[in-house]
Amino acid sequence: MKRDEKHDSGRAERRKSSANLTRRSFIKGAGVAAAAVAGIGSIEGAERVGADATVENGVVERLGPGAQAMDLRVNGKTVHIAVEPRVTLVDALRNHLGLTGTKLVCDRGACGACTVHLDGRPVTACMMLAFEARGHEIVTIEGLGSPDRMHPVQSAFVANDALQCGFCTPGMVMSVAAELERNPSASLDDIKRAVAGNICRCGTYPHVFKAALQAAGYKSGKPPGSKL
Numbered sequence: 001m002k003r004d005e006k007h008d009s010g011r012a013e014r015r016k017s018s019a020n021l022t023r024r025s026f027i028k029g030a031g032v033a034a035a036a037v038a039g040i041g042s043i044e045g046a047e048r049v050g051a052d053a054t055v056e057n058g059v060v061e062r063l064g065p066g067a068q069a070m071d072l073r074v075n076g077k078t079v080h081i082a083v084e085p086r087v088t089l090v091d092a093l094r095n096h097l098g099l100t101g102t103k104l105v106c107d108r109g110a111c112g113a114c115t116v117h118l119d120g121r122p123v124t125a126c127m128m129l130a131f132e133a134r135g136h137e138i139v140t141i142e143g144l145g146s147p148d149r150m151h152p153v154q155s156a157f158v159a160n161d162a163l164q165c166g167f168c169t170p171g172m173v174m175s176v177a178a179e180l181e182r183n184p185s186a187s188l189d190d191i192k193r194a195v196a197g198n199i200c201r202c203g204t205y206p207h208v209f210k211a212a213l214q215a216a217g218y219k220s221g222k223p224p225g226s227k228l
């Protein structure tokens with residue numbers, strides 16, 4: 001082969017291999033980007049993911065589009081469900097696990113009605129995918145207390161008539177309970193800050209504050225109801 005022909009054929013080979021690489025990298029990159037945009041996590045080829053299967057930063061999972069089995073930790077128990085990756089945590093709790101105490105109102109993170117605890121922190125369950133809750137301890141209003149063993153915040157809401165229609169109440173209770181867990185002697189301002197994301201369309205705020213401060217009294221060992 002003459003020198004010029006050899007040079008041309010080498011250049012053609014390099015162009016071909018660079019085109020292949022580019023196409024492959026593009027497809028791979030596009031897949032990763034699409035998964036990231038869709039907010040889905042995944043372990044390639046995995047049929048089932050466990051309760052402790054949290055996704056590390058920078059790792060992209062591929063899930064769905066059909067239902068996929070997984071474990072969640074809810075109210076101290078491991079529960080098994082199969083949901084599509086697009087299913088939100090509030091949807092999974094209410095429609096797949098029958099925990100209808102958590103309310104769905106705005107479905108866009110604006111009202112706080114769907115507040116649950118995730119590792120002790122209040123989160124709006126409509127703004128989180130069920131798959132994102134894997135590996136975390138979820139507590140709903142049902143797990144906080146029961147009618148015969150109420151949490152101090154639940155009893156205080158009953159004692160202070162802190163509800164009317166009740167739609168915002170589970171979310172309010174969860175927000176207040178999380179605040180008192182973190183800060184047992186919460187002040188009125190602390191309580192107001194804690195429920196700032198919870199909207200009560202019936203306007204029961206004065207009673208909610210009274211109940212929260214009474215519960216803070218119980219939690220901190222001070223005489224209940226002495227702060228308002």
Ligand code: FES
Nearest residue numbers: 105107109112126
């Ligand atoms: S229903 Fe989730 S914030 Fe309103």
Ligand code: FES
Nearest residue numbers: 164168200201202
């Ligand atoms: S009690 Fe009705 S929205 Fe709060």
